[in-house]
Amino acid sequence: MRFTCRDIHDHASELADAVADPASAAAPPPERSASEWDELRKHMALCPPCLEYVRQIGLTIEALRALPGEKGTSTRAALFDRFEAWAARRRSGES
């Protein structure tokens, strides 16, 4: 195989995206030709440690997507008051 495990590791992010979204898998990263991309994917499929590493990057992405939102302590009411004041300024400017 032309590509090493190190190459798979260095492309694991793109490979994990390709596994998650097969529709985008055909498009290689800009610095790789289509045939190089095919070879990288073949190496990944045939090399259990590389396949596991890419799977773990995929699971990491899943975990990131599942993170709950960060809530601030400031009340949104203050923000809406400022919006109302802004809108009132605009109305008076227009009239």
Add this chain to the structure above:
Amino acid sequence: MAEPGTTTLSPADAERVAALLAGDREAFARLVDEHHDTMLRVARASVSSTAVAEEVVQETWMAILDGLPKFEGRSSLRTWMFRILINRARTRASRESRSSPFSAFGSDDDGEPIDADRFDERGYWRAPPDRWSLSPEQVTGDRELLDQVSEALHTLPERQRTVLLLRDVKGWSSDEVRNALELSETNQRVLLHRARAKVRAYLDQHLQERR
């Protein structure tokens, strides 16, 4: 990014901008619901505390409203909003770093190859990854694991964290992130790769401790 003089204002953005300019409180509430928490996270990646991030986000909302009549739609509304946010957060961060003996955030790209010692001189695994016996459902349903991911996020340098937040936590496209952060395609991919690899390594360590 659109060429100068061109506009890519989508019908949805055009409608939203018109409603905001007309003083529609509901339209503003929807925009706040959609973006406020992400803005807080992104600002928090640059500044020293949640309180400062909240100030930056409040100021940003006002700057967005004040700038709205001049919004030309050369990028999407949210890309434009986040550019304002990021510029404000960076300005605040540089003010903080001048007034504090310790920078609140690390240098961005340490340049160190990730996991270099796990490969032999030929580029093959010397220390292959231990198997994670977890399904995607187990990962996303594991509160403790998600807490670790959240902790890992906070250890990342600012730009890596911001790219990861927008791409993976919020699901933005690569183009949107590049435009909002004014990054090249290559730069964005490198930052994303490094950030994902570091969070994976953090999780791996945690899973090993649990075994």
